[in-house]
Amino acid sequence: MERRKYLQIPGPTNIPSSVLNSLSKPTINHRGKEFEKLVAECVAGLKDVLKTKNDVLMFPSSGSGILESAIVNLFSPGDKVAAVCHGVFSERMADIAESHGLEVTRINVEWGKAVKPEDIVKVLEKDENKGLKAVCLPHNETTSGITNKLEDIMKAIKETGHPALTIVDSVSGLACMPLKTDEWGIDILVGGSQKGLMLPPGIGIVSISKKAWELVDKATMAKWYWDYKPMKERMEINQFRYTPPTNLLFGLKESLELIKEEGLENVWDRHKYIGDAVRISAKAMGLKLFAEEGYESNSVTAIELPEGVDYKKLASILEDKYNVIIGGGLRKLSGKIFRIGHLGSIFNTDIYAVMGAVEMALYEAGYKVELGTAGKALGELFTKNN
Numbered sequence: 001m002e003r004r005k006y007l008q009i010p011g012p013t014n015i016p017s018s019v020l021n022s023l024s025k026p027t028i029n030h031r032g033k034e035f036e037k038l039v040a041e042c043v044a045g046l047k048d049v050l051k052t053k054n055d056v057l058m059f060p061s062s063g064s065g066i067l068e069s070a071i072v073n074l075f076s077p078g079d080k081v082a083a084v085c086h087g088v089f090s091e092r093m094a095d096i097a098e099s100h101g102l103e104v105t106r107i108n109v110e111w112g113k114a115v116k117p118e119d120i121v122k123v124l125e126k127d128e129n130k131g132l133k134a135v136c137l138p139h140n141e142t143t144s145g146i147t148n149k150l151e152d153i154m155k156a157i158k159e160t161g162h163p164a165l166t167i168v169d170s171v172s173g174l175a176c177m178p179l180k181t182d183e184w185g186i187d188i189l190v191g192g193s194q195k196g197l198m199l200p201p202g203i204g205i206v207s208i209s210k211k212a213w214e215l216v217d218k219a220t221m222a223k224w225y226w227d228y229k230p231m232k233e234r235m236e237i238n239q240f241r242y243t244p245p246t247n248l249l250f251g252l253k254e255s256l257e258l259i260k261e262e263g264l265e266n267v268w269d270r271h272k273y274i275g276d277a278v279r280i281s282a283k284a285m286g287l288k289l290f291a292e293e294g295y296e297s298n299s300v301t302a303i304e305l306p307e308g309v310d311y312k313k314l315a316s317i318l319e320d321k322y323n324v325i326i327g328g329g330l331r332k333l334s335g336k337i338f339r340i341g342h343l344g345s346i347f348n349t350d351i352y353a354v355m356g357a358v359e360m361a362l363y364e365a366g367y368k369v370e371l372g373t374a375g376k377a378l379g380e381l382f383t384k385n386n
Helices: 017-023 033-050 063-074 088-099 117-126 150-160 210-218 228-235 246-262 264-284 311-322 348-364 373-384
Strands: 006-008 055-061 080-085 103-108 132-138 165-169 188-192 202-208 300-304 324-328 337-341
Touching: 006 337, 006 348, 017 246, 033 055, 033 202, 033 246, 055 063, 055 228, 063 088, 063 165, 063 188, 063 202, 063 210, 080 088, 080 117, 088 103, 088 132, 088 165, 103 117, 117 132, 117 150, 132 150, 150 165, 165 210, 202 210, 202 228, 202 246, 246 264, 264 300, 264 348, 264 373, 311 324, 311 337, 311 348, 324 348, 348 373
Parallel strands: 006 324, 080 103, 080 132, 132 165, 165 188
Antiparallel strands: 055 202, 188 202, 300 337, 324 337
């Protein structure tokens, strides 16, 4: 008999049944009125989730593709940008920029630590000629399980008076944690379908401020597929420039309705509660969190592997015996941490099952933990808050 799998990597995530059902609808004419209505509803819903009145564009794309779209649309070869680098995905933005001939000032931060406002302010204040055209940073870095305090960072950037744009990667933050695009002054906000929006991969999302459009008008970087201008023209009439991921849009409409029904702020609060639950149960088992205290992500928790526990053995036990799939450490963190994703469609009983499985798998992998410790910690938390 088919058993449920708990896909607890940092994304793609578990997909709600109503979203899965919507994906199986018969495909419609992507040039017809029914499709135009679908696009209009999705764009309106996305603006609500992003808390923006800026233009919102969608591309058939992964998160990495939509990151590249920002680079090729805003800049010309030789332009200067600054990029926060403290994990695989924040470094990717810098790598993309450099591959297109931009001069990148990397703001290197130790992996597991958050970037602080003063780290960025220092770079902007040194830029006396105001040559830097943008600051690129992640909202949430899944490599190490940290969330940057975006509101404080945006405020500090604004107070410098530097004209640099802000480009924020919120692929794993969108629909999981507080995000106020317009209020915080984010010029480019990048997201994807496969995480907090509870869909399969395939839709890249970008919001573009008026200030950013001014840079788009001046940019000379070569592009065709990613060109914002013709896509904006098409999306103004609720169309795509080329073949869209029609059935994913059915799913997006449903996921946006689920978020609206729960209430966006309630979704943020749920993710924090679930994130806290994972951390509390991990600490109860004597495990050490990898992320800097006070900056732990509510999308994914990175946990240091106990001495003597092999990641591959742990992951194998979890998947083969308990149907729980977790993530490992990337690059220099390989074999040092494991990561538990807890974003999207996830609730108390899910975490109770997942952390119970993690405890049993750790025990079987040689870690000395008293069985029932995780469940006891979670039980006390959940019953106290009911």
